[in-house]
Amino acid sequence: MTVEHQAAHSQETVPEPGAEAPAVLVLKNDSICLASCKAWPKGQELPKPRANTWLEEFLAVSTLLLAFGWVITVPFFAALPVWLLERMPGFLDLHIWDTWRRYFRMRAITPEQPYLSKGRSYLFVQFPHACCPIACWLVLGMAATPSAGLPMPIIRAVIADVMFALPVVKQLLGWGGCHPARKSTMLRLLHKGCLGCLPEGIAGVFHGATPERERIYLSPRKGFVRLAIQAGADLVPMYHLGQSQLLTYRGFPKLSRRLRITLGWLWGRWYLPLPRKQDIVTLVGNPIAVEQADNPTAAYVDLIHMQLTEAVQELYNRHRHVLPGWEQRDLTIV
Numbered sequence: 001m002t003v004e005h006q007a008a009h010s011q012e013t014v015p016e017p018g019a020e021a022p023a024v025l026v027l028k029n030d031s032i033c034l035a036s037c038k039a040w041p042k043g044q045e046l047p048k049p050r051a052n053t054w055l056e057e058f059l060a061v062s063t064l065l066l067a068f069g070w071v072i073t074v075p076f077f078a079a080l081p082v083w084l085l086e087r088m089p090g091f092l093d094l095h096i097w098d099t100w101r102r103y104f105r106m107r108a109i110t111p112e113q114p115y116l117s118k119g120r121s122y123l124f125v126q127f128p129h130a131c132c133p134i135a136c137w138l139v140l141g142m143a144a145t146p147s148a149g150l151p152m153p154i155i156r157a158v159i160a161d162v163m164f165a166l167p168v169v170k171q172l173l174g175w176g177g178c179h180p181a182r183k184s185t186m187l188r189l190l191h192k193g194c195l196g197c198l199p200e201g202i203a204g205v206f207h208g209a210t211p212e213r214e215r216i217y218l219s220p221r222k223g224f225v226r227l228a229i230q231a232g233a234d235l236v237p238m239y240h241l242g243q244s245q246l247l248t249y250r251g252f253p254k255l256s257r258r259l260r261i262t263l264g265w266l267w268g269r270w271y272l273p274l275p276r277k278q279d280i281v282t283l284v285g286n287p288i289a290v291e292q293a294d295n296p297t298a299a300y301v302d303l304i305h306m307q308l309t310e311a312v313q314e315l316y317n318r319h320r321h322v323l324p325g326w327e328q329r330d331l332t333i334v
Helices: 054-068 070-077 095-103 134-144 161-165 169-175 183-192 203-207 223-231 253-259 298-322
Strands: 024-027 032-036 107-110 122-127 155-159 178-180 194-197 214-216 234-241 248-251 264-267 281-284 331-333
Touching: 032 134, 054 095, 095 134, 107 298, 122 223, 122 298, 134 155, 134 194, 134 234, 155 161, 155 183, 161 169, 178 183, 183 194, 183 223, 203 253, 223 234, 223 298, 234 298, 281 298, 298 331
Parallel strands: 032 107, 107 281, 122 194, 122 234, 155 178, 155 194, 214 331
Antiparallel strands: 024 032, 234 281, 248 264
């Protein structure tokens, strides 16, 4: 039975108009602006990174179009040797990702620093998946920036196994330090440090956020919570405002779920497989502490899952006013 959690319009945690704005850091070659605060004051615009030059904008548009229209580059990338799938040092620091972040006018809001502890493992749980979780990729580069408040120089990410069977995609993911979303792999990586995941998976494409609605598919997803408890890793909720608007998808849900890959077609800017030029604001919440247990009880898993659900809802409600139009968009969790 589906349980839906509707957003409550509580404004208790949002500073009133006229409140002093927190300091904002400009990171990654002026490609992302980061504010560390309880909540951004209403009525004040969250500063944006600088705009791309015309050459940088051309580079961003052309490479985004290549990345999402990857079929035309398959012959070249399919021939690359397997060893190139290993993480490439400096790959996430390439200038191209700076142009992508500026294309989306990317910004981030984190809790007041320090909000994470050195020596502790964290599982960054990111929403929404939608059909284009590009923000999840672009925030990986923040891990190497000490002023971002992250305790690890490298944060790995896990992606559905089938993505590593796709030419172009598998190379990009491997170079960026992504791994297949297998239990053994996730446990091994969490014992080493921090990890990012998208628990909605392919279901998030069909049951989650779209340009018409803000919705995430979380209620049935509890395996990642059990895994975090087994690894002794605290859960950090994240929400990418604007990610639901990047592309429109139409396809074949039943066949896609059977094959565990999204089949169909998508379009965005100029009706091409190019993400729309939409602002993205990444929200980071306070960590949810867990007690390590090799065999956690179902009741404890449900408890942590409920705390995460409430934390995602509260995170969205607290900050959604920073993106124009989102104050009228309620978040539904199914």
